Amino acid sequence: MYKHLYQRFLAAHPSELHFACHSHHYWPDCTREAHLQYWDDSCKYVDDKWGYIFSTKVPQAQKLIAANLGLSHPEQIVFAPNTHEFVFRLLSSLNWKKPVRILTTDSEFYSFDRQINRLSELPEFEVVKVPTLPFETFHERFEEALGSANWDMIFFSQVFFNSGLVADISRLAAKAPASAMVVIDGYHAFMAVPTDLSSVQERIFYLAGSYKYAQGGEGACFLYVPTGTRHRPLYTGWFAELSHLSAVGNEVGYPTNALQYAGSTMDFSGVYRLIATLETFKKEGLSAEVIHQVVQRNQKLFLQELSGKPHPLLQGSKVLMTHPEQHGHFLTFELPSTEDTQKLVKELAGKGIKTDSRGNRLRFGFGLYHDEQDVRDLISRL
Template sequence: MYKHLYKRFIKANPSHHHFACHSHHYWPDITRDAQLQYWDDTAKFVDDKWEHIFSVKVPQAQHLIAEVLNLGYPEQIVFAPNTHEFVFRLLSSLDWNQKVRILTTDSEFYSFDRQINRLSELPHFEVVKIPTLPFDTFHERFEQAMESADWNLIFVSHVFFNSGMVCDVERLVKDAPSNCPFVIDGYHSFMAVPLNLNPIQDRVFYVAGSYKYAQGGEGCCFLYVPPSTRHRPLYTGWFAELSKLSAIGDEVGYPTDALQYAGSTMDFSAMYRLIATLEKFRDEGLTVTKIHTLIQQNQHQFLAELDRHHHPLVNRANLLAFDLKNHGHFLTFNLPSSEATSELVQKMKTRGLVTDSRGSRLRFGFGLYHDFADIKDAVVKI
């Protein structure tokens, strides 16, 4: 139904069935125009480009994102080229002169997991990871952990990247200690799984970006910062001094809005692409709820086709899912080994079926550019 939005990518990949859109999503055609607009604006404004970006384009992006997440403070959204910048900026806002205790899960994406694994090698960093499986007891176990000790940072994904299972973040936030920063990683759910942040917008940090389901490509990530936040991250850049660049002296001041988490110079062409995509979806009436419903239909059709083909590995018995009515936009199958999974991924690729894996977990992602014919063909190629 929405293939018309992706004509250029589809034309460029005529022999591919692309089911890795949880990692590398096709971009809507409108993003090419946005990329060219960035070049044209650079030529037009030259030295005044930053003023145009921060007075026009940044507010545009802030309001579009706030609309999706139902946030009342769009000005509390700050941008960076990747989420790792925000991860380390958040970690550097803690007091490293004291013991730092971090509570998280065993299913966080690498930008966070690798960093805290490295920091946990230091004697005053303690990291506790709660297993997400079995998922039927996950929330209770995480709540018990929150109550068991004093934490300096709590970090959890809305949709877990290695399974697609959805965390009830609002429930966890309500039970979390009020004096501890609570961070939601929304990268695998933003523009995919509906989330209303309004009831908890005074309490949570939320980090996501344009690379996956927002379909603007790499380079435009964002952090929502609760309005009452007054932090001084050690990892800081000149964007945090935009309001007083002419000041003289060695004092390191911080803004009271989201720019306290700002970094430095970045390529804003990705923001242009993100804005174009979100505006196009709005014009098409593609709300997150509608997108989610369409993808759920694709997933249901995919599983029904699998049932008919009786594949020895890719089947419902190996499906990692707790509630398919409340699940991310990819289906994950836990195969016997990493080797078997990698071998199957490569075999499917030779047949024109593109997907991906993480260890022994094989992932099939679904997008608006898939129809029933694509799904039937994909199952045949497994």
Template structure:
């Protein structure tokens, strides 16, 4: 039904059953024209390019993102090439002359987890990770840690990358101290799971980007900053002073909007692609709720067909799930060993089915370009 949006990617991979859309999503055709448009705009505006980009293009992207997250102030969104740049800028907003405590989980994406582990090597940093499993008690256990002290930084995912389990970050944010930086990694939830930030937009920092379900490719990440935030990250860049470059001296001023978290020179081609994708969805009448419903139908069909196989490894017993009606856009199966998992990934690849794994967890991702025939063929090859 929606394959026409992805004609170029599908034609480039005619025999591939792509079930890794949680990792590397196909891009809509409109992103190709958007990429070329960036070149044309650069040629047209030359020395005045940055003025054009930040007054004409960035506001469009901010508005489209805000619409999908129900944010009241699009200008409180800032862009960077990757979320890790934002993560370290957030950490550098804390007072490093004092002991810093970080509360997180054991299921955060590699970039944050690696950074947290590195910081934990220093005596002044304390990193506490709450296990996500068993998920039935996760929120209660996380709340207990939140109540145990005033944390400098609280960081957790909306949709956990290694399971697709969905956290109730709104509930948890209400339990956090007002002095804590409360950061939600929304990368595996943005444009997949319906997300309304209206009631917490003054409380949380929200990170996401276009590489996954926003389908614009790498390089267009963003951070929503609460309007009350007034920080001076020591990991800074010239974009944060973009409006006052002619007056630059020995002072280090910071703007009062989201651009206090701006970095430095970046290629905005990905932002053009992101705009093209989100505008395509609007044109097609594809709200996040509608996208989510389509994927849920395909996930249900996948599991129904899989059950008929009576597979010894891929079955209901190995499926990691809490509530399929409130779940991310990939299904995760926990296999007996890393070796078994890698063997299964290789077997599927040899059959023309692309999936991926994280440790012992095998992931099948679903997108708008999947239909009943592809799902049935995938199951037949397992």
């Protein structure tokens, strides 16, 4: 139904069934014109480019994102080229002169996990990871951990990248100690799982971007900063000088809005592409709710068809899922070993099926450029 939005990418891969859109999503055709528009604007404005971008394009992107997340303060959204930049800026806002305690899970993406693994080598850092599995008891176990110490940062995903399982943001944020910084990684949820942050927008930092389901490609990540936040991250950049600064004595001044978490010079072509995608979705009536329904139908069809085609490894019982109606946009098969998984990925690639894996977990992603026939073609090639 929505293949017309992706004609260029589909034409470039006519024989491939691309079921890795949770990893590298096809871009809608509208993003090509947006990419060219960035070049044209750079040519037109030259030295005045930053003024134009921050006065026109950034507010446009902020409003589109806020509308899709139920946020009342679009101006509290700041952009960066990647999530790791935000992760380290958030970490650098904590007081490193005393022991730093971080509560998280064993299923966070590498931009956070690798960084805290490195920091945990320092005696000042204490990192506790709550296992996400078994997921039936995850929330209770995480809540118990929330009350076990005075945490400086609490970091967890809305949709876990290695399973597709969905955490209850409101429930866990409500139980978090008032003194802790609560950060939600929403990358696998934004424009996939319907999300309304209105009830927690004054409590959480929300991190996401356009590389996955927002479909604008790399280079356009964002952080929502709760109003009233007054932080002084050690890792800072000159974009933070673009707003009203507050300082004491000879201290480095910081903005009182989201730009306190801004970095430095970046390529804004990704933000242009993100705007184009979100505007196109808006015109097509493709809210996160509608997109989620389309994907759910295809996931359900895939599992139904799979049940009638016995496979030595790909079995419905191997899928990590607790609530089919509240699940991310990829299905994760937990296989016997990493070797089995890597071998199967190669075998599928040989049949024109693009997937990806993490350890012994094989992931099939579903997007708007899939229809029922694509799902049936996928099953027939297995």
